[in-house]
Amino acid sequence: MIASVRGEVLEIALDHVVIEAAGVGYRLSATPATLAGLSRGEQARLYTAMIVREDSMTLFGFADTETRELFGLLQTVNGVGPRLAMAVLAVLEPEALRKALAEGNLTTLTRVPGIGKRGAERMIVELRDKVDAVPVQSGGPATVAAGPVRDQVIEALTGLGFPAKQAEPAVDTVLAEQPGAGTSAVLRAALGLLGRNR
Numbered sequence: 001m002i003a004s005v006r007g008e009v010l011e012i013a014l015d016h017v018v019i020e021a022a023g024v025g026y027r028l029s030a031t032p033a034t035l036a037g038l039s040r041g042e043q044a045r046l047y048t049a050m051i052v053r054e055d056s057m058t059l060f061g062f063a064d065t066e067t068r069e070l071f072g073l074l075q076t077v078n079g080v081g082p083r084l085a086m087a088v089l090a091v092l093e094p095e096a097l098r099k100a101l102a103e104g105n106l107t108t109l110t111r112v113p114g115i116g117k118r119g120a121e122r123m124i125v126e127l128r129d130k131v132d133a134v135p136v137q138s139g140g141p142a143t144v145a146a147g148p149v150r151d152q153v154i155e156a157l158t159g160l161g162f163p164a165k166q167a168e169p170a171v172d173t174v175l176a177e178q179p180g181a182g183t184s185a186v187l188r189a190a191l192g193l194l195g196r197n198r
Contacts, residue, residue, distance in 0.1 A: 153171050153187045156187055
């Protein structure tokens with residue numbers, strides 16, 4: 001089992017990152033929030049979960065252990081696999097996920113693509129009491145660069161191949177509309193804007 005990968009970030013894509021560790025490039029699927037904190041050419045450490053299937057071996061990367069534990073916990077729900085668990089974590093930050101489960105908030109959970117009302121109800125019933133056992137991450141994760149959301153998102157977009165002269169106005173537009181939005185929300189919205197403009 002590979003528990004973490006530390007090394008140089010070689011490539012950042014929309015849904016994964018490649019990190020070279022000891023001469024081997026590891027491809028890790030990750031959420032937009034995790035990817036936004038990484039920079040090509042810099043050192044990073046991601047905590048990982050390895051899913052082995054009959055036809056594949058996939059590494060999933062997380063900025064902190066709390067998110068990795070929540071990823072594992074989500075998969076204990078019948079009908080939730082790794083891809084759907086990643087979708088949940090891409091849409092909901094750990095704190096928002098904990099709150100939605102504790103309060104039985106179906107509206108928040110059904111915002112995740114692939115989760116309907118029945119799936120959300122099942123998640124609430126099965127995870128409401130278990131989610132408190134996952135330790136909350138104190139302080140910021142070591143891999144995510146400190147700094148304002150704007151800089152992190154622009155860096156992620158340029159890492160994805162968008163020119164800075166396109167990325168900066170897109171991020172500024174999103175931040176003007178959603179001033180309190182988190183990194184992953186701003187990245188998703190900026191990608192949506194850039195996608196429409198291409």
